Amino acid sequence: MPTTAMSNTFKTDLLNGKHNFAGTSPLTYKMLLIKVGPSGTYDKTLQNVGTPGSGTPSVTNVGTDEASGTGYTTGGFTMAGVSVTLRTDTATVDWSTNPNWTTATISAIASVLYESASGRVVAVFDFGGTVTSTAGTFTITLPAGGASTSVLRLA
Numbered sequence: 384m385p386t387t388a389m390s391n392t393f394k395t396d397l398l399n400g401k402h403n404f405a406g407t408s409p410l411t412y413k414m415l416l417i418k419v420g421p422s423g424t425y426d427k428t429l430q431n432v433g434t435p436g437s438g439t440p441s442v443t444n445v446g447t448d449e450a451s452g453t454g455y456t457t458g459g460f461t462m463a464g465v466s467v468t469l470r471t472d473t474a475t476v477d478w479s480t481n482p483n484w485t486t487a488t489i490s491a492i493a494s495v496l497y498e499s500a501s502g503r504v505v506a507v508f509d510f511g512g513t514v515t516s517t518a519g520t521f522t523i524t525l526p527a528g529g530a531s532t533s534v535l536r537l538a
Contacts, residue, residue, distance in 0.1 A: 385417060387508050392503060402505075406467075414459045431443045435459070450489050496534070
C-alpha cells in the first residue's frame with residue numbers, strides 16, 4: 384500500500400535549488416494516479432516517475448502502476464493556480480485547481496505529485512482505499528491552504 388509522504392529526493396532537491404513553484408520561470412507540476420494493486424512501492428523512497436504507463440515499476444519509474452481508463456490522461460493532470468505563502472513560521476504550497484478527469488472510468492489508490500520536465504517526485508498521497516469513478520468526474524479535492532493543511536508544508 385502507498386504511504387502519504389514527501390519524497391526524500393524532493394527534500395534534497397529543494398536544498399539544491401531544483402524546484403521553483405512560483406515567481407520567475409516557475410516549473411510545471413503534475414499529479415498522476417496509481418492503480419489498484421500496484422507492484423511498486425509508493426512512499427518517501429519514490430524518486431522519479433520515469434515513463435508513466437510504460438515499463439517495470441521501481442523507485443525511478445511508476446511505469447505500469449499508473450492508473451488507466453477512459454477519460455484519464457497518461458502522465459496525469461497539470462496542476463494550476465499555484466501559490467507559495469508563509470503562514471506564521473510555516474511555508475506552504477497550494478494549488479487552486481483540483482486535479483480532475485471528466486467523463487472518466489478509472490480506479491486509483493494514490494496519487495503522485497511530480498515536476499513534469501525532470502519527472503522528479505515531490506510527494507505521494509495515499510487515498511486510504513480505492514476511489515472509483517464510472518463515466519463521471521474523478522476529482523482529487525485538495526485541502527484548504529493553511530499551516531497545518533496545505534498540500535506541501537515546511538515548518
